[in-house]
Amino acid sequence: MAALNMEKRRPYGTAALAARRPATENRQTIPDSSAGTVGTRHGPFVVDHDHPKPLVEQIVEQFIARIGDKSLRAGSRLTSIRRFAAEYHVSKFTVVEAYDRLVALGYVQSRRGAGFFVASRVESHANVPLRREPPLRRCVDSLWLLRQDALTADNSVLKPGCGWLPPDWMPEAELEKALRDLTRRPNARLTSYGEPFGYRPLRQQLCVRLAELEIETEPEQIVLTHGAMQALDLIARYFVDEGDAVLVDDPGFFNVFANQKLNGARLYGVPRTPNGPDVAVLEQLLAEHKPKLFITNSVLHNPTGTSLNRATAFRILQLAEKYDLTIVEDDIYSDFQTGPGERLAALDQLNRVIYIGSFSKTLSANLRVGFIAADPRRAQDLCDLKLLTGLSSSEAAERVIHAMLTEGAYRKHMERVKTRLKQAADEALPRLEALGYTLWAQPSGGMFTFARLPAIADSVPIAQAALGEGLMQAPGVLFCPQGGATPWLRFNMAHMEDRRVWDWLARVAAGEPAKAL
Missing domain, CATH: 3.40.640.10 (Type I PLP-dependent aspartate aminotransferase-like (Major domain))
Incomplete structure (x- = not known):
């Protein structure tokens, strides 16, 4: 196995990323025009990746402030999820969660096929203090993967990103x-x-x-x-x-x-x-x-x-x-x-x-x-x-x-499992590296490895495209407590024996899935 390069030795996470870039890059200023408004008295939006307050809360609070002072009026269209995520270096999951919270709180309406708009009757409660959010709204990123698990229980769906052993490995x-x-x-x-x-x-x-x-x-x-x-x-x-x-x-x-x-x-x-x-x-x-x-x-x-x-x-x-x-x-x-x-x-x-x-x-x-x-x-x-x-x-x-x-x-079962996992890892890890994937580190055993393609900045589009082709992958944003775009993917080596998984990974490495996004 190739030795770890310097990038893999660095700690993963927002704190480590912040240490490797200028402080000004951690704060993304949102021009007023991106939200369909000009010159609010609150000044421009700011998304601060190093602030202890979660990114979703920052975005929600600033939208509510602008709706409250009528800088964003009823019927105004919010920036699209894709554009917001791309311009301010946050995951699309983060934007979806922020917009979903605004809908749940009554400030925004979702119109199928058209986007998100300031609610038509928002003036009546726009200046009311922000209510405590429904607790489940705090968990949208995690629920995304859990829902995929629930929706893909049949064996026809390949699951190289899941967190459990294959059914036929169990006693x-x-x-x-x-x-x-x-x-x-x-x-x-x-x-x-x-x-x-x-x-x-x-x-x-x-x-x-x-x-x-x-x-x-x-x-x-x-x-x-x-x-x-x-x-x-x-x-x-x-x-x-x-x-x-x-x-x-x-x-x-x-x-x-x-x-x-x-x-x-x-x-x-x-x-x-x-x-x-x-x-x-x-x-x-x-x-x-x-x-x-x-x-x-x-x-x-x-x-x-x-x-x-x-x-x-x-x-x-x-x-x-x-x-x-x-x-x-x-x-x-x-x-x-x-x-x-x-x-x-x-x-x-x-x-x-x-x-x-x-x-x-x-x-x-x-x-x-x-x-x-x-x-x-x-x-x-x-x-x-x-x-x-x-x-x-x-x-x-x-x-x-x-x-x-x-x-x-149990003892006999686990001896069989550990033998099979070692065989699976011995096959999967070199194949990933041969396709150009970089391992976060050499795993010391078990089911999981974390890997990325050097040319990809955000693994969410890969995971979304994979779902459309019958594969469940786990994008790295799910494993980052503060959210934010990350190129990493979790792989479960016990679920990587199927040829279709490797065909898909080879296509990703060659850049082909981009046409399906």
Whole structure:
């Protein structure tokens, strides 16, 4: 594999990009004529890519101000989404979200085939203070990919950008056997609520598994959940109030961003390097924003496939102690690991670290079994919150997982999966590079790699064109907490065996899809 070039060694993210360009380039001034108005008393629009306020909010607030002072009058047409995105260096998703918010708030109307226009009755409420946006409006970028998942459930759609293993890689026969065995047991408890913390034998087995990772726990420190997303949601509800700062990986998992926004957090991205988070930027953000949490992947990071090294891990924990930071370590790809990688929870022993695991990626997304490991006080509080928001988790699903773990089926399944993933990566990574794609870094294992074509500045048009040809790809903007155009794409190497995927990637590299946009 070719050595990383200098571009790939740079941290990814808005902070890193800002450091490589003049400060004036980070602020895009929007001429009045672009919005169909001249000489407003508010002055020109400004989109500041380095401001902590999300780009969508900046755009929405400035449009509302102009509608309020009648610089933009009823019936005025807003700049087209494509033009706005191109001129001000934001993603089309960002513009769509801003315009959708203006529609939801009643300031703008959408006319099919014509565009967006200032609402005809907007004068009656234009000077009313901006209402709190509907929470789901904070999550449009993430919902875009989730909707594609929901709409492309049939096997005829190729999914090189998805986040899960192919169905035929999963141990369906073993799961069916475990379910049959469960229904035959006289004490299956299929009609009653489960224990508040979750099925105790599974929690005991998780203690054994965590000890193999050098994380010492007791069953009372483990709370079983409906997958990792419920675990993250419980933690957000417990720690985060409206307006609190939360740090996340940049790039990172888009659904983590959406969940935190849904709970009212202000997100700040910590640029990722091949060895883990950029600790210099991390300290700057800690000093400036006093965040409640830092949510990070240590091992087999999504979307880059890289893992934390020991020096970076120690420095992160030093900063956590200095700035009184709680770290949430999302380790749902733990069982894919074959190479090196440090875990913060192992070094910290659940003092400042809350650890999350899940079987949704490795065994069954349908059973929805995840867990939180934390110090005893936090575990009890999170269990109480689980009771308040969802009563119990599914003991039936937890018993199936327990059977898979204790009867050896899970271990054999994961050995097969890791072998197949290595074979898939050994084939896919050289082929991507041969086509001209640049890898963000050499992944240390798992499903994912992050790659780009040097001549492409924004991967969103590629993803949109791919959908039209039956391929689901994941543009890099989804993995950037502040949005903005980025050339990167996430690839799932387990879904790249089909010849049609490589035919499409070759066409993209040759510039051919541009004619379909």
